[in-house]
Amino acid sequence: xxxxxxxxxxLITVTGKKLTVTCSQNMNHEYMSWYRQDxxxxxxxxxxxxxxxxxxxxxxxxxxxxxxxxxxxxPLILESPSPNQTSLYFCASSLERTYNEQFFGPGTRLTVx
Amino acid sequence: xxxxxxxxxxxxxxxxxxxxxxxxxxxxxxxxxxxxxxxPNQGLQLxxxxxxxxxxxxxxxGFEAEFNKSQTSFHLxxxxxxxxxxxxxxxxxxxxxxxxxxxxxxxxxxTINP
Numbered sequence: 421x422x423x424x425x426x427x428x429x430x431l432i433t434v435t436g437k438k439l440t441v442t443c444s445q446n447m448n449h450e451y452m453s454w455y456r457q458d459x460x461x462x463x464x465x466x467x468x469x470x471x472x473x474x475x476x477x478x479x480x481x482x483x484x485x486x487x488x489x490x491x492x493x494x495p496l497i498l499e500s501p502s503p504n505q506t507s508l509y510f511c512a513s514s515l516e517r518t519y520n521e522q523f524f525g526p527g528t529r530l531t532v533x
Numbered sequence: 534x535x536x537x538x539x540x541x542x543x544x545x546x547x548x549x550x551x552x553x554x555x556x557x558x559x560x561x562x563x564x565x566x567x568x569x570x571x572x573p574n575q576g577l578q579l580x581x582x583x584x585x586x587x588x589x590x591x592x593x594x595g596f597e598a599e600f601n602k603s604q605t606s607f608h609l610x611x612x613x614x615x616x617x618x619x620x621x622x623x624x625x626x627x628x629x630x631x632x633x634x635x636x637x638x639x640x641x642x643x644t645i646n647p
Binding site: 424451453455460461462463464465468470478510512514516517519520521522524525526527 | 537539542565567569574575576577578579582584623627629633634635636637638639640
């Protein structure tokens with residue numbers, strides 16, 4: 421089954437404790453992206469990657485890191501999480517062209533205390 | 534830069550009634566337009582998209598949307614809603630030339646009452 425998977429689905433952590441949210445897709449998509457969803461703000465892009473070893477900042481990149489060492493994986497790293505990073509995070513992937521549908525993972529709900 | 538405004542944060546309707554969810558966008562370049570739906574505790578899935586051609590686009594689950602270039606709008610409609618349509622709906626745009634990127638609106642929560 422074609423899908424985007426994220427782990428963990430739920431995470432409660434404390435300020436300053438490094439964490440990684442994994443994202444994997446099995447559709448051989450070139451493009452992958454991370455979004456955060458906050459009430460009243462919709463989804464905002466954190467980082468995106470056009471292909472292996474090619475990443476770039478989205479609209480809200482502060483406090484986040486990403487890497488793209490393999491085509492299928494695109495982990496999101498929070499080196500020192502803070503409470504304002506409490507949010508619902510989505511990974512998405514698509515074929516390269518801008519008219520293509522983005523496929524979304526199920527989401528990771530992160531709480532930083 | 535592009536922006537998307539969804540004019541209603543919440544829309545309550547009765548079952549079998551028609552519904553329209555409004556979306557306006559702003560962009561200095563040509564865009565593609567999308568509607569995504571998010572059911573409770575799930576990720577987003579594509580309802581429909583406008584790329585070119587006919588301005589009336591039909592999607593899944595009986596939804597349709599009309600692109601109006603002069604009003605920079607892309608409103609979503611359904612003639613008769615069901616309880617199962619309860620979800621959050623997001624309008625999004627992506628520019629035709631350049632890097633793949635979706636810019637989302639704030640979302641509209643559609644609640645269907647029996």
